[in-house]
Amino acid sequence: MEQPMIISPQLTGNVARNCHPLGCQANLQQQVNYLKQQPAIQGAKKVLILGASSGFGLASRLSLAFAGHADTIGLSFERGPSEKGLGTAGWYNNIYFRELAEQQGLIAKNFIGDAFSPAMRAEVIEYIKSQFGGQVDLVIYSLATGKRHTESGQWQSVLKTTDQALSGYSINLQTEQLEPQTVEVASSEELEATCKVMGGDEWQNWIDALRQAKVLAKGCTTIAYSYVGPERTAAIYRDGTIGRAKQHLHATALSLDKQLSQELQGHAYACVCKALVTKASVYIPVMSPYIALLYKVMKEQGLHEECLEQSYRLFSQHLYPQNGVVKLDEQQQLRIDDYELSSAVQQQIDQRYPLITSDNFKQITDFAGYKQAFLQLNGFAVEGVDYQQAINVAALQALQP
Numbered sequence: 497m498e499q500p501m502i503i504s505p506q507l508t509g510n511v512a513r514n515c516h517p518l519g520c521q522a523n524l525q526q527q528v529n530y531l532k533q534q535p536a537i538q539g540a541k542k543v544l545i546l547g548a549s550s551g552f553g554l555a556s557r558l559s560l561a562f563a564g565h566a567d568t569i570g571l572s573f574e575r576g577p578s579e580k581g582l583g584t585a586g587w588y589n590n591i592y593f594r595e596l597a598e599q600q601g602l603i604a605k606n607f608i609g610d611a612f613s614p615a616m617r618a619e620v621i622e623y624i625k626s627q628f629g630g631q632v633d634l635v636i637y638s639l640a641t642g643k644r645h646t647e648s649g650q651w652q653s654v655l656k657t658t659d660q661a662l663s664g665y666s667i668n669l670q671t672e673q674l675e676p677q678t679v680e681v682a683s684s685e686e687l688e689a690t691c692k693v694m695g696g697d698e699w700q701n702w703i704d705a706l707r708q709a710k711v712l713a714k715g716c717t718t719i720a721y722s723y724v725g726p727e728r729t730a731a732i733y734r735d736g737t738i739g740r741a742k743q744h745l746h747a748t749a750l751s752l753d754k755q756l757s758q759e760l761q762g763h764a765y766a767c768v769c770k771a772l773v774t775k776a777s778v779y780i781p782v783m784s785p786y787i788a789l790l791y792k793v794m795k796e797q798g799l800h801e802e803c804l805e806q807s808y809r810l811f812s813q814h815l816y817p818q819n820g821v822v823k824l825d826e827q828q829q830l831r832i833d834d835y836e837l838s839s840a841v842q843q844q845i846d847q848r849y850p851l852i853t854s855d856n857f858k859q860i861t862d863f864a865g866y867k868q869a870f871l872q873l874n875g876f877a878v879e880g881v882d883y884q885q886a887i888n889v890a891a892l893q894a895l896q897p
């Protein structure tokens with residue numbers, strides 16, 4: 497790799513091929529600045545986050561560390577610099593998160609590896625015992641992935657329907673076009689595989705292992721992120737393969753809750769979030785026009801939140817509210833999708849969604865905001881960053897998680 501260098505975004509369809517490390521750093525710093533201005537979260541102080549390097553997991557880690565003064569362990573699957581390039585945004589998020597947290601006197605331990613591997617679990621448990629004070633009081637399950645490989649099997653998830661084929665449109669971030677897309681019905685094997693990957697099995701495995709190792713504190717809570725969404729996206733989400741996997745996750749929450757409350761006076765909850773642009777969500781077929789329109793409507797109504805605002809609201813108002821009573825719906829779920837599903841928002845979506853065409857989608861939806869959010873995930877389009885500034889590759893290569 498030649499150095500120094502200047503990096504501009506490379507997209508293939510909806511996949512980012514590179515990231516801007518200094519943009520990732522600036523992005524984290526801005527989020528930390530926001531959190532430091534918020535009222536403190538009175539909650540968990542020792543937290544394990546599975547899927548900590550981006551999206552909801554990273555936002556949760558930031559909120560709990562910088563508004564809640566929590567020590568954190570973050571596990572993620574990310575790549576550092578190699579002959580192929582500088583590595584992933586999540587790699588740099590981990591590093592710069594740790595640096596910022598350590599400046600506050602907080603522990604911020606990063607593990608890079610496969611959350612589905614028992615050896616990885618053993619390593620994390622050993623660390624909790626020997627260097628993290630022996631116990632955690634919150635475990636966050638925020639993995640999003642397409643595959644799971646274990647000794648007992650290998651599964652690949654699919655994003656398909658379960659009932660009938662579906663036609664719709666998806667935003668292509670590279671070409672900035674709305675493209676027709678058809679989603680096929682999953683086979684029963686594909687549906688099962690998706691539940692194996694994105695359902696609750698591994699959440700259960702983690703909690704079992706942590707419990708048996710006695711590293712869960714009395715009163716420990718565990719949460720896993722989920723999505724439900726409105727009727728409009730039901731065919732691809734709620735009733736699709738991913739939605740079935742989420743139902744499995746919701747059932748796991750109820751059984752884990754029973755187990756934890758009996759043994760540790762603890763709790764397990766699924767937390768239903770709003771639809772947001774993340775590395776994972778831009779893959780969901782025929783979902784993006786809805787999300788881009790949702791951005792438009794929620795911004796107009798002053799209700800828009802990114803992962804950070806969602807997670808701060810979750811911890812400060814729903815999981816650790818001032819009155820001490822966890823805010824749950826009748827299904828024992830934390831619901832921070834309440835603004836998205838409000839009738840004021842959904843009525844506007846219902847009025848405008850049918851008007852979207854490939855010619856006008858940039859005007860009707862918040863395409864610009866949608867794309868900007870995606871670029872920012874990878875460290876691009878971040879305010880205040882001088883993208884003409886050369887990158888010191890050797891310095892980046894020397895960084896350790």
Ligand code: NAD
Binds near residue numbers: 550586
């Ligand atoms: P993301 O891609 O931003 O984050 C996924 C995380 O999982 C990353 O830290 C990644 O490194 C890690 N990961 C993936 N495979 C791994 C493995 N094998 N071992 C260790 N780490 C691994 O995704 P996200 O959108 O934040 O999704 C997190 C959760 O939030 C998912 O359950 C998702 O369904 C849920 N959710 C997302 C949305 C949305 O709109 N994005 C809405 C509601 C709920």
Ligand code: NA
Binds near residue numbers: 551552
């Ligand atoms: Na995450």
